[in-house]
Amino acid sequence: MDFSYSEEQQMLQSSVSKFVQQDYDFHRRCKLVSSDTGFSLENWRLFAELGWLMVPFNEQDGGLGGSAVDLMVLMEEFGRGLVVEPFLATAVLSGGLIADSASEAQKRELLGLLMEGQLQLAFAFAESQSRYNLADITTNAKKEGDAYILNGHKAVVLNAEAADKLLVTVRTSGVQYDREGVTLLMVDADSEGVSRQCYRTVDGHRAAEVKFKNVKVPEANRIGVEGTALPAIEKSIDRATLALCAEAVGAMEKIYKKTVEYTKTREQFGVAIGKFQALQHRMVDMFTEYEQARSILLMAVLQWDSNKGAAPKAVSAAKSRIGKAARLIGQEAIQIHGGIGVTEELDVSHFFKRLTTIQYLFGSTDFHTLRFAEH
Amino acid sequence: MNMDFSPEELVFQQDVRQFLREKLPPDIRESTLKEIPLAKENFVRWQKILYEKGWAAVNWPVEYGGTGWTSTQKYIWANECANFGAPDVIPFGLNMVAPVIFTYGSEEQKKRFLPDILQSNVWWCQGYSEPNAGSDLASLKTTAVRDGDAYLVNGTKTWTTLAHYADWIFCLVRTGEPEVKNQAAISFLLIDMKCPGITVSPITTLGEYHEVNEVHFDNVRVPVANRIGEEGQGWTYAKVLLTHERTGIARVAIAKKRLQNLKSVAKETGDSGTNLLDNTIFAQKVAEVEIELLALEFTELRTLAAISTGNAPGAESSILKIKGTEVAQRLDELYVEIAGYYGMPFVKDQFKSDFDGEMVGPGLITSSTPRYINNRKASIYGGSNEIQKNIISKWVLGL
Incomplete structure (x- = not known):
């Protein structure tokens, strides 16, 4: 048993992390969101150059191996930056379907272009x-x-x-x-x-x-x-669900930490509000939810890789548990920030919005709880 | 103990129903039932209709133009309004500053301000919170320094709801020496928003709404005659205001109407050949919020009954704020669940009457996520739910 990343995975993590920290600050993201295209084509070309668009695909298809762990590493970092480039839609959801179901001729036509950043799906x-x-x-x-x-x-x-x-x-x-x-x-x-x-x-x-x-x-x-086509469609949605769960875990880590930091500096009644035990325990709950979310994500990606993608029960366990964590962490981050938490100018509120939609995308928390029970 | 309406109360209920049927403008009714934010002029129009009838101020004493209704009549009124689709009043003038004016203001202030509030001629906003005085309101720093027959006011107020529409603002300001104990140096001022030196800057809140603002005061001259009561007593007046306006704080009647809508939307929402109310997990969640609401309704009624027998509402009414906002936010969230994928589109203003684009989604449910997101504010404003819990623990439990 070994939960550490390989050297390649560490390199991938540090390159995505560097991009998010240096080139994807909150204000730049806001500009992209309100731009005509809604994301940056320049960033997309960069993703291609850095090989990130090859991450979801097998070596036979020209990719980097297509492991769910690799995908998790990348999506978690995207989650920390709230990246809006359509990686999930193009490379994971659609790319995964093509890789799983298309003919060799179709793959040759499409996957190369996709990985080069020339094709949006x-x-x-x-x-x-x-x-x-x-x-x-x-x-x-x-x-x-x-x-x-x-x-x-x-x-x-x-x-x-x-x-x-x-x-x-x-x-x-x-x-x-x-x-x-x-x-x-x-x-x-x-x-x-x-x-x-x-x-x-x-x-x-x-x-x-x-x-x-x-x-x-x-x-x-x-x-x-x-x-x-249905089994392949389900598999593609499952893969995308895992990727989305990883994004959520990255986003949750970011805002539970931001909330803790905020309470160390925001003073009311003459002290930092983080000194209040009523808030301390709630932030401990946020932290614990995050840890549980990370654990179930690891469980699911490892199951996916060892079962070659036949892991619907594990995927639903992850989506259900992570949806629950995303709800608590998102709502508490806003509440503990108070008034400033409900403004558009604060990045935390945008993490909250994404963590809200993630709870419903590809099946709500309840849907996946039931699916887990039925499998 | 009984919960039946008397014959007179049943007649009153019929009167209210008839009035709403005859007088509530259909466009206002439609927007209210659809939970579409109303424009200012619609609130004004409805308030003037209420004024004509003599029903503009449910909670005021009769001598100032109030209804003098019993708590049961107020309960009937709130429920009929919510059911029929009459909008909630904007509280800042009618329910917030007016009780302070008629309780502590001078005769001149009463004559000058109350009639315009009653007719909605003058709109008010509330200048309490500051960037560094939120939950700890008593640490506010806006100063009012005496200069002849006026105060010079300097500072910044924030989260000022509807300041961009308001004609006047009621403010808590610091008048005493800085070393005086926090609460004892606070005064209550009424300030004309047209005064030179006031600027209003918008704050965009979650869901891209513009409801709140920052209000900046730069050497704003306010006549001493605009001070309520005595200098240094502002905190006491404000506290009375906060405990006075408890009826309706839980918004039970509106929650009941929203729950009823939620159930009918859920029933119309297909789910693989059944409907969402057939889904036991979802049905259980709806039942849980309904049960909570039933309890809350009786908690509110108990509080109203205590008021009507002369017991001023105490700190226990903080329960109404906590549970009322929790129920409202839970309903918001269940609407998001119903929306499914249609919780995602963000098409601004698509339900406003002047929207000329193409509608997205199966109707109003499409706006449920922006509403859920926006209403996270409810457990923060008006004294956050954490502050309400502090009040209960200190004043009720004696901790």
Whole structure:
């Protein structure tokens, strides 16, 4: 048993950490969030140059090995900086799907470009009625000759605005909740009949409602076998969930520490408020939640790596436990900061927003608690 | 002991219902029911309608234009308003400064200020907190130095809600020598926001709202005639104000209405062929908040009953602030759960009547996360919940 990072992992950690500390301070992030694109293409090129876009992929696919531990190392640092570049949407969610399910020819076409920073992707899986059920799909595709005709509406598609291509879950047979009959299509984002209603998300990322009206998709752009895409979709969401959990752990560490530091300097009643036992115990709870969150994350990434990605129960355990920790740490960080904690000018409040959306993204805390129980 | 309304109270309830049906403007009602923030002019419009009816000031004595209602009548009023969609009053004038003016102000001050508050002609804001005097309010540093028949006021107030709309501000300022014990050197001043030397700078709060401000005073001349009562007694007056305005602090009636809405939205929200209220985990959470609210309603009623028998509300009413904000924040959070992925979009102002973009999401539930985030302030403002616990531990438990 050994919980220490390898030399390569230490190098990865220190290079991401250096970027976050030196090039990604809070004010720069605020500017990116309110910019037209919502993130920096220059940063994205830098991610490619530094090899970070290769982290989620196997060596056979041209990546760095694709271990969940590596991904955790990187995402934790991103969490400390609240990085808004669409690493999760492009490299983890969509890239993972392509690596797991696409043909060799498709991989050759796409993964190289992705890792070079030349390709932005979005994974359109949620629908307005679906909640967290990945099989609840009404978007449909009918075969016509050597193409599919795609119709439907995908909800809250992360990074859809910047995406060159959309990976879309569609129903090619069966009815709404069937596990069979789910197919994955890759659609050029500027295809005729695709419309994107883009918006900012509460946590400073970008997403869109994407509507498909009689969109013609060549059969060659199907990823994997028709009708059997669901297991790969679930695996991709699980991988992204782990990455998101790591981001949350990084963000939680940052704000429990910031809260402790603040209470050492903020004085009321003639003393630093950190001297009050009522607050001390609450910050101890924040710290303990963080430690438990880190532990369950480690459990899950190690299970993922040893089971080659077949670890739904471990992923749900992590998401459930980390969601609980994110709730407590986020709410307490704001409350203990007091008035200043509810202002936009304080970075802690932006960590709180991200920790809020993380609790619901890819399945709420309750959803994953139940999924854990059912597996 | 009984909890039935008397025949007279039932008649009163019918009167209230009829009045709301006939007089509440439909646009104000719709926004209130949808929890969309109202513009200032809408509050003013509604307040003037209430004034016409003689119902503008639920908590004032009759001699100043109040209703003189019993606590049961106030309870009926609050519940009917919440149910029907009448907006809450803006408290700073009606419920906060007015009781100080009619309790401690001079006859001249009463004549000058109360009628305009009643008709919502003049809007007030509260100048208490300062950057370094939050929970420890008595350490405030804004000074008022006597200069002939005026004070020269210098300092900064913060978290000043609606200062950007206010015509007047009521302030706690330091008038005595700095070595005098903190509370004994504080006076209560009424200050015209148009005075030279006052600047208001906005603070953007979570969810990108502009509700609070910093208010800076740079050699602002305030006539001594604008001081309430005696110099150095401001802290006493402010404390009375804080304990006076307890009815409604728990916002029970509004929480009941919101809970009812929450349940109907949850029932309409599909979840793999069922609805969210069929999900036992979610249903249990809703039930827990409903039970807490039932208890809170009776805690509030007990407090009201104590007031009506002549017992001034004591520190125990801090319970109402703590539990009221906890219930409200829990409801906010359950709305976020219902929203699912639609908790993520942030489309500013999409539910305001002048929004001309394309709507995102399945209706109002889409704004639940910004509302949840924004309302974290509730357990911080008006004396944080930690301060309320200090009050209970000191004044109730004797610790």
